[in-house]
Amino acid sequence: MTERSLRLILGDQLSLGISSLVDADVAADVVLMAEVMQEATYVRHHRKKIAFLFSAMRHFAAELGGAGLKVDYVAIDHPDNAGSLRAELVRAVHRHRPARLVVTEAGEHRLARDMAQWRAACGVPVEIREDTRFFCSHAIFDQWAKGRRQLRLEHFYRAQRVATGLLMTADGRPAGGRWNYDSENRRGLGRDVAVPPPFLVEPDALTHAVIALVDRRFPDHFGDLLPFGLAVTRMQAEAAFAHFRRVALPCFGDYQDAMKQDEPVLFHSLIAPYLNCGLLDPRAVCLMVEADYRAGRVPINAAEGFIRQILGWREFVRGVYWLHMPRYGERNHLDAYAPLPQFYWTGDTPMNCLKQCIVQTRRHAYAHHIQRLMVTGNFALLCGVAPREINEWYLIVYADAYDWVVSPNVLGMAVFADGGLFASKPYAAGGKYIKRMSDYCRHCQFDVDSTVGEDACPFNYLYWHFLMRNRDRLAGNARLKLIYSALDRFGPDRREAIRGQSERFLNSLN
Ligand code: FAD
Ligand code: DLZ
Ligand code: SF4
Numbered sequence: 307m308t309e310r311s312l313r314l315i316l317g318d319q320l321s322l323g324i325s326s327l328v329d330a331d332v333a334a335d336v337v338l339m340a341e342v343m344q345e346a347t348y349v350r351h352h353r354k355k356i357a358f359l360f361s362a363m364r365h366f367a368a369e370l371g372g373a374g375l376k377v378d379y380v381a382i383d384h385p386d387n388a389g390s391l392r393a394e395l396v397r398a399v400h401r402h403r404p405a406r407l408v409v410t411e412a413g414e415h416r417l418a419r420d421m422a423q424w425r426a427a428c429g430v431p432v433e434i435r436e437d438t439r440f441f442c443s444h445a446i447f448d449q450w451a452k453g454r455r456q457l458r459l460e461h462f463y464r465a466q467r468v469a470t471g472l473l474m475t476a477d478g479r480p481a482g483g484r485w486n487y488d489s490e491n492r493r494g495l496g497r498d499v500a501v502p503p504p505f506l507v508e509p510d511a512l513t514h515a516v517i518a519l520v521d522r523r524f525p526d527h528f529g530d531l532l533p534f535g536l537a538v539t540r541m542q543a544e545a546a547f548a549h550f551r552r553v554a555l556p557c558f559g560d561y562q563d564a565m566k567q568d569e570p571v572l573f574h575s576l577i578a579p580y581l582n583c584g585l586l587d588p589r590a591v592c593l594m595v596e597a598d599y600r601a602g603r604v605p606i607n608a609a610e611g612f613i614r615q616i617l618g619w620r621e622f623v624r625g626v627y628w629l630h631m632p633r634y635g636e637r638n639h640l641d642a643y644a645p646l647p648q649f650y651w652t653g654d655t656p657m658n659c660l661k662q663c664i665v666q667t668r669r670h671a672y673a674h675h676i677q678r679l680m681v682t683g684n685f686a687l688l689c690g691v692a693p694r695e696i697n698e699w700y701l702i703v704y705a706d707a708y709d710w711v712v713s714p715n716v717l718g719m720a721v722f723a724d725g726g727l728f729a730s731k732p733y734a735a736g737g738k739y740i741k742r743m744s745d746y747c748r749h750c751q752f753d754v755d756s757t758v759g760e761d762a763c764p765f766n767y768l769y770w771h772f773l774m775r776n777r778d779r780l781a782g783n784a785r786l787k788l789i790y791s792a793l794d795r796f797g798p799d800r801r802e803a804i805r806g807q808s809e810r811f812l813n814s815l816n
Contacts, residue, residue, distance in 0.1 A: 683720030
């Protein structure tokens, strides 16, 4: 008789090709999926994220069942639900008496550490397989990183382009003649640019039931459940991506860094929740965008800009995460200890850029990259918010948030807590940057062109105050030399005014 394997599928492993299923025996094996409080509450995830993931898990279980696999699905309100993945595995081993447990490695270090104890807890061998859904394996990343003093996206990205052949010519050169069209990704949005409509999925009965469940079980978590328009099946996610390619991708490159009042998505794809939980495959997505470029449907700055995010940044931050965890989460290079401002949970602030980004985050569990980096991230950096607090905020508030992608983006990019492991300088900016890339300042009570004074934009004085405060750590950075020279030309009165106003402002927070 064939030996039975119990195959565990986690909430972010909703891919038919996942390594834990490749050799599944339809007749003998059992697939276990479990909604558990521990995963839903290790941080107080946005309610929309929980509803999205539970609904996607339930739909995926139905899809596996339709393919003939026996699926044992433990819902969160099952009376015997034991509350954690480990405890659910123990129960499932009793039910199914498998010869072994097969699972694909966890995306988060927290759960990977727990997995190491599953064999002892369950009493059966546990086979942990590599997650092959990424372009770059841990081994290849480690080899690439070995001996490098600094890890730079651009070097990694070029190696990835060569390794995959994506956007490469037959004779090994980058398509279009350049590796990187970053300088063509920064157009501000003129008033005449029409923003495409976002792709919304009408929730089905199953999703409605999950929304009601989440409303009941997670009343105190952050965020709005409604409106709910996320895709929860692979086919819906593919339709969402097809919509993006048709209506937004051609302009993705031009307006990648732009922000606009009451327009949360603009020309972005909104596919990170689907990529990160497995409903979309990064390889397939990049190949389709490459095909759009080769067929002349989209310009090179759009195709390259988009592929760079997935083949480059997404893979790169995952590599950095696994190379440096668990110590990575403890980094605090700038000795930042301020609490997270209370308005990060409410959006209740007169600073319009922050209000816009936080209110849309609460409503949609979404903000695009520049909003995350240059508005909420930049402000936390300027205020010296403790890295752990701001990191947890990001892990809570976005539907696409998982520690492997949050921590490098927040600790490494947004708040420079790792001291420049991969960012060559802090992404600190005053209001001028936000004015250039958005129309937020036109709707704000503060004067973005003033650095001190009652109406002055807080980003302006906080920016200079940040540089003064961190002079010892940052003045030696070659990329900040000009900025420090500019600061040194300020007279003592101006410096004192900046210091005084910043300290009053920081003391008034919370
Ligand atoms: P698009 O702008 O359409 O980009 C396409 C895809 O590229 C994204 O879906 C994503 O998969 C990938 N991508 C782009 N930039 C990055 C990046 N820096 N790191 C990893 N992948 C990237 N991304 C997450 O997936 N989850 C997070 O929790 C997350 N937190 C972030 C926190 C901060 C402070 C910052 C600065 C960035 C964060 N990012 C995160 C990266 C990026 O902001 C999001 O991937 C993107 O905004 C998701 O929206 P989109 O799908 O419309 O992306
Ligand atoms: C994010 C999440 C949530 C909210 N709930 C579950 C769950 O109930 N069951 C599950 O298997 N996975 C869930 N997830 C995703 C996991 O947190 C994710 O698989 C790990 O963080 C990856 O290491
Ligand atoms: Fe933000 Fe300052 Fe512009 Fe107001 S003026 S929206 S606070 S950058």
